[in-house]
Amino acid sequence: MMVWLLIIGAAILILILQAELKRGATRHERFERDFKADFENIKNIGHHEIAEPLASSMNEALHYEYMEKVNSEFRNKFPRMSQSQASLYWREIQRYLLMASIFKSMEMFNPKVDELWHTMLNHPDEYQQFCKDFAGHEIFHYPSPEPVYKPFERTFFDLCYVQLFSIDNSSLSVWGPFFKEGIGQEYFNEFINKNLSYLKNKYMHQQANPETSRVFESFVSKIKNSKIEDVADWKNLYSYNNDASYAYLFFAQTDDWNYQVHCKHIFGDDIPLPHSHHSHHEGLSGHHGDTGHGGGHFGSDSSCSSCSSCSSCSSS
Template identity: 45%
Template sequence: MTFFYVILAAIFAVFLVNFVKGLSEPAKMERYHNEFRKYQGETLDLRATEIVSEALIEKLNKALDFDYMEKVNTEFRLKHPRDSQLKVNQAWRELKRYLIMAAVFGKVEMFNSVIDELWHIMLNYRQEYDEFCQVFIGRTIQHHPHSEPVFKPDERTLFDFYYVQLFTVDSHSIQKWGKFFKHDKGLTLLRDFETLELEQLKEKYMRKPTSIQAERTFESFTSQFKENRPMTELNWRKTYDQTDYAAPAYFTYASTDDFDSEFKDIFGNEPNTVSSGSGHADHGGHTGSHDSSSDSSSSCSSCSSCSS
């Protein structure tokens, strides 16, 4: 008989918890809506470098309209109730940066499971997602998940190579993506962009087809490798300290034997923990003090997990 009462009490407790949760969820949603409206403006500034076409950023922000973004944001926060809106805005910034890279380049892996989750929620609203992609670049950015563990240092180096040229690298970047150039400095990539002709680079590295704004960004990206960089490299430390612009530091880093000591405050230290990343963008789309201990960074590929 005692056992019967224990079971009954347990059932009642579960019912009570679910009842209270049901009452509190509308209040949570209202709070999340209000906080999103208050801080949404922060998500518009991607802190991109001058390489990224302003028109491309404007198209991204226009395509990801307020109502769609708010729905995705609310669903994400219900799954992560301990995360403040300011923290979620950091994930939005990095997802939008990722989408810029996916619009410009032929293949970009995803290396953060939290950011990928935000992307997956966007995909759950299929009509809105397709409309977003059409307004953004006129093509769907596809997502093909991978469940098996896959270690992809080359793809991670490619991601890092693109990222540090297009965007500032700050503590939020390191927290989300972990250490940059952990596996390789990207010297083969650097050699390609320094020596190949523009049309060859487009054939090998650019997403096709894409928007004219994304193509202009690719052309701007390639042009910096053809220019004389001695003064830029000479002032790399001052440039980074004042602006978080890491490209001049990268060019210096790539030309030295130094893998960590002088540049660890820019590109990060070895992470203490590594968690899974998931998803990648491919041709035709969604096919995909600084501290590098990351809240969800990974150096393995999309929708996979491994220990690097």
């Protein structure tokens, strides 16, 4: 009797395993179909003109087979995630890695974008080859044991992001409100007043290749050559192609600290914190400003799941 019970139990277990394998294969096939159908959309990261050389290099370096494999693994971690949601995270990890290839250090402010990065890192040979083909060097991932409040680094992230990429509702849904810690006046003044050599030494990635160096130079030139009369029509300029850089450059040159009232439809509807205009040097020197938690929340998917100024990872 006992033998028969064991045989029956083993048969049931085999049937369960076979059913699970079949479901897994069916799910993987669906993920493959979804990814293939949305691949061209995924590769369009919505960049501004100054980022075009690096966006093109990214397109050439990120191969379909690598991305499809990572995409299936990523969606398996989040079974309820649609491909359209996964595609949005693909857009943002590509934007993030583009910034990380330019600048010495770039903080990560979204847990699911970071999880997609981790999934890419699960294939070290392919990840390293991608980095080599794209940036000429590996883009290293540095985790922290727990999320740390980094308002000054978040402001720098925002400044770089709006100069390089379009901002839309999808951007806000991933990163939360932009410039809620301040417009980054000190950063702006430094880029205006310091020479290119100084700025390269302080901000540009030490392993930047010639193409990346030229993009950094274009980034600096865009800020240095901005004139308030040229960006005063920022509302119409934004409505044309979701380019929020004009709005930033306008308000960085005025004394109007109510920029979020004027730009909440662009940067997100939030109120600047009382400490939002502290010098960025306070936050960059040993992270003296990185204590405690504060600020508003922007949905369950905003950075660190709660605060858009919290970072648990960074690049270098």
